[in-house]
Amino acid sequence: MASERMSGMTLRMDIEVGSSTAEEGELGSILSCVGAVTRRCGGGCRWLGILCGVLDGAGGYAATRGAYVSKATLGDIMHISRPAPDIAELTDVIAIPGLGFLPVNAYVVYAREPVLIDTGLRASSPDFLDELWSLVEPDDLRWVYLTHPDHTGSIFEILATARDALLVTSLSGLGLLSLEHRVPRERVFVLNPGERLDVGDRRLMAFRPPLRDNPATTGLIDELTGACFGSDCFGAPMTSGDLVQSEDVAAVPDDERVAGERLWTAADTPRPADMDRDAYLSGLAWLRDVDPSVVLGGHLTPAHFRVEAVFDTLADARDAPSHMGPDELGFRRTLAGMEPTRI
Numbered sequence: 001m002a003s004e005r006m007s008g009m010t011l012r013m014d015i016e017v018g019s020s021t022a023e024e025g026e027l028g029s030i031l032s033c034v035g036a037v038t039r040r041c042g043g044g045c046r047w048l049g050i051l052c053g054v055l056d057g058a059g060g061y062a063a064t065r066g067a068y069v070s071k072a073t074l075g076d077i078m079h080i081s082r083p084a085p086d087i088a089e090l091t092d093v094i095a096i097p098g099l100g101f102l103p104v105n106a107y108v109v110y111a112r113e114p115v116l117i118d119t120g121l122r123a124s125s126p127d128f129l130d131e132l133w134s135l136v137e138p139d140d141l142r143w144v145y146l147t148h149p150d151h152t153g154s155i156f157e158i159l160a161t162a163r164d165a166l167l168v169t170s171l172s173g174l175g176l177l178s179l180e181h182r183v184p185r186e187r188v189f190v191l192n193p194g195e196r197l198d199v200g201d202r203r204l205m206a207f208r209p210p211l212r213d214n215p216a217t218t219g220l221i222d223e224l225t226g227a228c229f230g231s232d233c234f235g236a237p238m239t240s241g242d243l244v245q246s247e248d249v250a251a252v253p254d255d256e257r258v259a260g261e262r263l264w265t266a267a268d269t270p271r272p273a274d275m276d277r278d279a280y281l282s283g284l285a286w287l288r289d290v291d292p293s294v295v296l297g298g299h300l301t302p303a304h305f306r307v308e309a310v311f312d313t314l315a316d317a318r319d320a321p322s323h324m325g326p327d328e329l330g331f332r333r334t335l336a337g338m339e340p341t342r343i
């Protein structure tokens with residue numbers, strides 16, 4: 001069984017937001033650096049938008065904390081944990097200038113027919129695959145569940161190695177994935193919201209999370225254990241990598257969790273204030289009524305003990321300030337503060 005491990009490739013970013021400008025000759029390497037950050041997500045994620053939000057989007061967050069995160073480390077840090085006896089969690093981390101450390105999670109559910117939920121970050125693919133195959137034998141993996149088509153980091157390598165595994169996603173997710181990839185139809189199982197996937201000893205029910213950055217997003221409820229896999233509905237950057245690796249979000253100071261959740265909502269959900277209030281609250285109430293035994297988000301530390309508090313914060317999500325990145329000058333100033341360093 002793999003445990004915590006840290007690889008050698010690290011990119012250090014010393015950030016002095018708004019305090020310096022890029023020399024012409026430096027801009028190419030800086031943009032390469034940002035490209036590396038943005039490419040870490042498999043497809044159409046909003047990381048660039050998050051990065052651009054350092055100057056204005058982080059303002060409320062920083063004010064809550066009292067200071068910007070002045071130094072951040074972007075490393076291929078893969079943390080393995082067991083949020084439940086039959087679940088392994090693979091957590092990668094993205095350090096976002098000015099915001100903090102964002103967990104990027106995938107899960108192995110040890111059902112009679114083992115299931116992988118989401119497939120990590122593209123740039124961490126070798127580490128992710130090493131850890132994944134230490135957790136489950138490729139010949140045993142039966143299902144690869146994609147919550148939405150930007151959590152696709154290692155998806156095709158996994159399907160190539162686990163020859164008996166089927167890709168499970170919603171029809172709209174399959175459609176979006178097919179726009180950029182050739183998806184072998186004989187390897188696909190379509191599961192739409194409200195439908196259930198029988199994995200031998202339990203059924204997993206697909207649902208549409210009340211918050212999402214993609215119209216195809218679905219989550220899963222494990223009907224045997226009550227675990228809720230909520231995709232991007234649940235996320236919060238943290239002020240340290242150690243907090244990302246906490247066993248439970250209850251270990252995170254409450255003001256930091258609330259600020260992180262609100263920032264994540266503003267950054268990841270397109271225009272939350274435009275959502276229909278009644279429809280949103282009714283979707284959230286449905287999820288509360290499920291009464292999950294544990295909430296396992298795409299970008300949140302596991303929540304066993306503070307589930308109600310996490311939901312309470314989400315209830316105010318429509319009021320999160322809308323997220324608008326800086327202008328061209330602000331963007332370049334942000335980039336100029338990033339110093340790629342290989343150690």
Ligand SMILES: [Fe+2]
Pocket residue numbers: 151232298299
């Ligand atoms: Fe995500």
